[in-house]
Amino acid sequence: MPKISDERRAERREQILNAAWSCFQRDGLHATTMDHIIAASGLSAGAVYSYFPSKEELILAAVAASLSGIRELLDPLLRRDPPLPPETLLREIAAAIDRFSSRDGFDLKRLALLGWSEAQRNERLRGTMRGFYTAFRDQLAEVCKTWAAVGLIARTAKPDEAAKALLALILGYVAQAALLGDVEPAAIGRGATQLAPYGPRGLQRSKRTTTSR
Amino acid sequence: MPKISDERRAERREQILNAAWSCFQRDGLHATTMDHIIAASGLSAGAVYSYFPSKEELILAAVAASLSGIRELLDPLLRRDPPLPPETLLREIAAAIDRFSSRDGFDLKRLALLGWSEAQRNERLRGTMRGFYTAFRDQLAEVCKTWAAVGLIARTAKPDEAAKALLALILGYVAQAALLGDVEPAAIGRGATQLAPYGPRGLQRSKRTTTSR
Amino acid sequence: MPKISDERRAERREQILNAAWSCFQRDGLHATTMDHIIAASGLSAGAVYSYFPSKEELILAAVAASLSGIRELLDPLLRRDPPLPPETLLREIAAAIDRFSSRDGFDLKRLALLGWSEAQRNERLRGTMRGFYTAFRDQLAEVCKTWAAVGLIARTAKPDEAAKALLALILGYVAQAALLGDVEPAAIGRGATQLAPYGPRGLQRSKRTTTSR
Amino acid sequence: MPKISDERRAERREQILNAAWSCFQRDGLHATTMDHIIAASGLSAGAVYSYFPSKEELILAAVAASLSGIRELLDPLLRRDPPLPPETLLREIAAAIDRFSSRDGFDLKRLALLGWSEAQRNERLRGTMRGFYTAFRDQLAEVCKTWAAVGLIARTAKPDEAAKALLALILGYVAQAALLGDVEPAAIGRGATQLAPYGPRGLQRSKRTTTSR
DNA sequence: GATGAATGAGTCTTCATTCAT
DNA sequence: AATGAATGAAGACTCATTCAT
Numbered sequence: 045m046p047k048i049s050d051e052r053r054a055e056r057r058e059q060i061l062n063a064a065w066s067c068f069q070r071d072g073l074h075a076t077t078m079d080h081i082i083a084a085s086g087l088s089a090g091a092v093y094s095y096f097p098s099k100e101e102l103i104l105a106a107v108a109a110s111l112s113g114i115r116e117l118l119d120p121l122l123r124r125d126p127p128l129p130p131e132t133l134l135r136e137i138a139a140a141i142d143r144f145s146s147r148d149g150f151d152l153k154r155l156a157l158l159g160w161s162e163a164q165r166n167e168r169l170r171g172t173m174r175g176f177y178t179a180f181r182d183q184l185a186e187v188c189k190t191w192a193a194v195g196l197i198a199r200t201a202k203p204d205e206a207a208k209a210l211l212a213l214i215l216g217y218v219a220q221a222a223l224l225g226d227v228e229p230a231a232i233g234r235g236a237t238q239l240a241p242y243g244p245r246g247l248q249r250s251k252r253t254t255t256s257r
Numbered sequence: 258m259p260k261i262s263d264e265r266r267a268e269r270r271e272q273i274l275n276a277a278w279s280c281f282q283r284d285g286l287h288a289t290t291m292d293h294i295i296a297a298s299g300l301s302a303g304a305v306y307s308y309f310p311s312k313e314e315l316i317l318a319a320v321a322a323s324l325s326g327i328r329e330l331l332d333p334l335l336r337r338d339p340p341l342p343p344e345t346l347l348r349e350i351a352a353a354i355d356r357f358s359s360r361d362g363f364d365l366k367r368l369a370l371l372g373w374s375e376a377q378r379n380e381r382l383r384g385t386m387r388g389f390y391t392a393f394r395d396q397l398a399e400v401c402k403t404w405a406a407v408g409l410i411a412r413t414a415k416p417d418e419a420a421k422a423l424l425a426l427i428l429g430y431v432a433q434a435a436l437l438g439d440v441e442p443a444a445i446g447r448g449a450t451q452l453a454p455y456g457p458r459g460l461q462r463s464k465r466t467t468t469s470r
Numbered sequence: 471m472p473k474i475s476d477e478r479r480a481e482r483r484e485q486i487l488n489a490a491w492s493c494f495q496r497d498g499l500h501a502t503t504m505d506h507i508i509a510a511s512g513l514s515a516g517a518v519y520s521y522f523p524s525k526e527e528l529i530l531a532a533v534a535a536s537l538s539g540i541r542e543l544l545d546p547l548l549r550r551d552p553p554l555p556p557e558t559l560l561r562e563i564a565a566a567i568d569r570f571s572s573r574d575g576f577d578l579k580r581l582a583l584l585g586w587s588e589a590q591r592n593e594r595l596r597g598t599m600r601g602f603y604t605a606f607r608d609q610l611a612e613v614c615k616t617w618a619a620v621g622l623i624a625r626t627a628k629p630d631e632a633a634k635a636l637l638a639l640i641l642g643y644v645a646q647a648a649l650l651g652d653v654e655p656a657a658i659g660r661g662a663t664q665l666a667p668y669g670p671r672g673l674q675r676s677k678r679t680t681t682s683r
Numbered sequence: 684m685p686k687i688s689d690e691r692r693a694e695r696r697e698q699i700l701n702a703a704w705s706c707f708q709r710d711g712l713h714a715t716t717m718d719h720i721i722a723a724s725g726l727s728a729g730a731v732y733s734y735f736p737s738k739e740e741l742i743l744a745a746v747a748a749s750l751s752g753i754r755e756l757l758d759p760l761l762r763r764d765p766p767l768p769p770e771t772l773l774r775e776i777a778a779a780i781d782r783f784s785s786r787d788g789f790d791l792k793r794l795a796l797l798g799w800s801e802a803q804r805n806e807r808l809r810g811t812m813r814g815f816y817t818a819f820r821d822q823l824a825e826v827c828k829t830w831a832a833v834g835l836i837a838r839t840a841k842p843d844e845a846a847k848a849l850l851a852l853i854l855g856y857v858a859q860a861a862l863l864g865d866v867e868p869a870a871i872g873r874g875a876t877q878l879a880p881y882g883p884r885g886l887q888r889s890k891r892t893t894t895s896r
Numbered sequence: 897g898a899t900g901a902a903t904g905a906g907t908c909t910t911c912a913t914t915c916a917t
Numbered sequence: 918a919a920t921g922a923a924t925g926a927a928g929a930c931t932c933a934t935t936c937a938t
Contacts, residue, residue, distance in 0.1 A: 209448030216429025235422030240453030635874030642855025661848030666879030
């Protein structure tokens with residue numbers, strides 16, 4: 045038989061990953077059987093195994109794909125120059141995650157929780173996640189540094205501590221939205237700002253900035 | 258064997274729950290087999306099943322127990338009068354979770370991630386969790402209202418939005434600490450405060466309040 | 471503790487047997503667990519086991535009890551002098567089985583089928599049943615001999631062959647009634663008679679005799 | 684392994700069914716474990732389960748197969764034109780059942796008892812059996828009607844009552860033979876005839892007809 | 897290259913029976 | 918004598934993975 049083209053291979057891979065993704069989301073990582081994925085992919089067992097040598101590998105690939113999806117999603121927001129102010133950035137990140145989630149019925153937030161859980165017992169997955177979130181947090185720290193420089197946050201703020209809080213807000217938004225389902229992106233942004241002492245001025249400035257975007 | 262006393266029953270239940278907990282933490286909810294738990298509990302299969310009729314029930318009970326453990330842990334912090342100021346509260350909550358985690362080698366944060374994940378596919382667990390986190394957030398909203406009243410946060414702050422942000426910070430701390438492991442309670446508290454515009458004054462006041470406690 | 475009286479022991483035995491009986495009937499011999507029987511008897515596990523050393527023994531005793539119940543039920547019919555004529559005897563036997571069945575919600579017919587089935591794999595039970603049915607058939611053969619002597623059936627009839635047919639009719643009634651549920655005692659009696667060539671005269675005579683009883 | 688042919692599938696099914704059949708016969712329906720059947724079939728657990736999704740389904744299929752086997756066996760006898768006379772039919776049916784039983788060491792009679800017993804607690808099985816025996820009895824009623832028409836039995840006989848008696852004789856033969864093991868097909872035929880009042884004429888005619896076949 | 901039937905170790909759960917109290 | 922909690926050997930069934938065709 046003629047060798048399958050690289051494009052076709054990549055296409056198949058995608059197809060399997062999508063099938064896996066939707067199964068994982070519906071049933072969780074462990075309750076999803078390879079048969080489910082195989083059936084959902086429309087391929088044969090052998091075919092699926094020729095692309096991913098084991099279920100673990102498939103999980104790993106699915107998580108990696110979703111992480112890189114998130115990166116592509118958030119990168120533009122983080123690279124803005126001048127940077128989006130705190131409340132806006134938070135709101136836009138949350139909104140982007142939501143928007144991505146509603147696409148095709150995939151819920152990135154649910155998937156994220158599955159991945160976090162699995163990372164607790166899967167060394168390699170943990171490694172992948174650490175890499176991703178560390179890099180992400182570094183990017184956030186960069187943004188914080190700029191914010192501090194331009195006075196959007198305390199000039200004395202330590203970028204890496206502020207980044208930890210920022211990442212917590214984002215991850216916490218994901219968890220809270222997945223578990224309770226009643227958190228709008230705008231609310232999380234406003235809420236974070238309101239927590240600021242001397243809030244009125246914080247709010248005003250925040251509002252002004254937001255409006256001016 | 259004549260009727261066992263209620264205390265003894267409760268003791269055995271606890272024993273099984275502890276065994277389950279430590280297995281779950283090590284291997285995750287699904288990779289943990291009943292045999293693992295049975296062996297860890299030191300009882301027989303039949304005995305374990307006489308306390309918990311199924312693995313699902315055991316998972317549910319373990320999560321419920323850990324949730325009520327958290328509640329007991331955090332309640333005192335939330336009921337302080339006058340309330341702890343934002344940064345302090347955040348730091349103390351994070352510290353309490355950490356402290357509880359290091360006890361007996363249980364890590365509440367890892368367990369939390371397992372529970373969140375499982376809640377995605379287990380109706381009943383989701384119900385339990387929703388109830389818990391909703392009540393918790395309501396309590397946070399009460400605190401936010403007081404903060405706003407005394408000017409510790411913006412007087413115009415909406416308590417429920419601020420509570421959402423606060424809960425996100427807490428859940429996000431849990432996730433980030435479980436995944437990256439390099440987040441100290443104090444850092445998350447400081448970071449959140451630093452995100453505030455005009456942070457220095459916020460910090461000062463926050464510091465003062467903290468110091469004065 | 472004072473020794474339990476023999477009466478009390480017999481009473482308890484009966485109580486357990488009744489519980490077993492009603493469980494067996496509802497769930498079958500194997501799907502019935504000792505716990506079911508223990509719960510239904512209102513005694514403790516230990517108590518039940520002090521009366522019957524094993525489930526098999528309990529099954530054996532339950533079947534034996536039901537067999538001896540049947541014997542008591544049918545004996546009077548078989549010992550009539552002059553004997554009941556064929557159709558009447560058949561009808562009355564079927565009716566007696568039915569009557570006994572409707573008592574207390576026990577269905578002797580269902581129980582019989584369970585016993586027959588179990589006898590296929592339980593040596594001892596098979597022995598008990600063989601003894602019972604052989605004796606019963608011998609009694610039927612006696613009746614047939616008398617019938618032949620007085621001309622109620624063919625004078626040349628071989629009692630043991632006629633008895634086999636008679637027993638078949640009775641067992642077959644039991645099976646058919648348990649499986650299809652639409653066989654009245656009178657119908658089986660009449661049907662058997664109608665199978666006779668020159669039936670009308672058979673019927674007449676049969677009727678007359680019946681009426682005269 | 685590419686798609687298996689339909690024939691091969693049917694063959695495998697048969698193979699499993701045969702294995703199940705012989706286990707059931709030896710140990711009864713419930714004492715037979717899937718492992719027994721799996722071992723006897725020569726296949727793996729997974730393979731067996733790919734043909735029958737559960738033990739219950741396998742039992743159902745085994746019983747259904749044996750019922751359809753009986754139907755094929757008896758149909759020719761019931762469709763004879765002119766119909767076999769009563770004694771002959773009875774004898775031939777019993778003989779056919781016996782003959783089928785001795786084939787391959789399967790005993791249809793024992794299997795029948797197992798099925799009857801199981802039908803008491805298995806709704807679906809009961810449905811299957813009712814359908815089968817009702818249809819069979821209807822066929823018998825047709826034969827009885829013809830017999831009455833040609834005077835082989837009482838002209839006034841009600842076909843459905845006669846059919847009930849006939850079915851009882853057949854089922855009763857099965858039970859008696861399985862339990863006592865000393866009933867020859869010929870004996871049951873003769874015995875039934877001898878039960879006729881005014882037997883001599885009945886016998887003669889019956890004999891004549893039998894001889895003339 | 898592709899297929900999908902087959903494998904079999906491993907899972908959860910049950911239940912007859914015992915025996916410490 | 919009586920209790921009922923505990924035992925642990927099975928039992929039914931699943932599912933990641935392989936490999937003959």
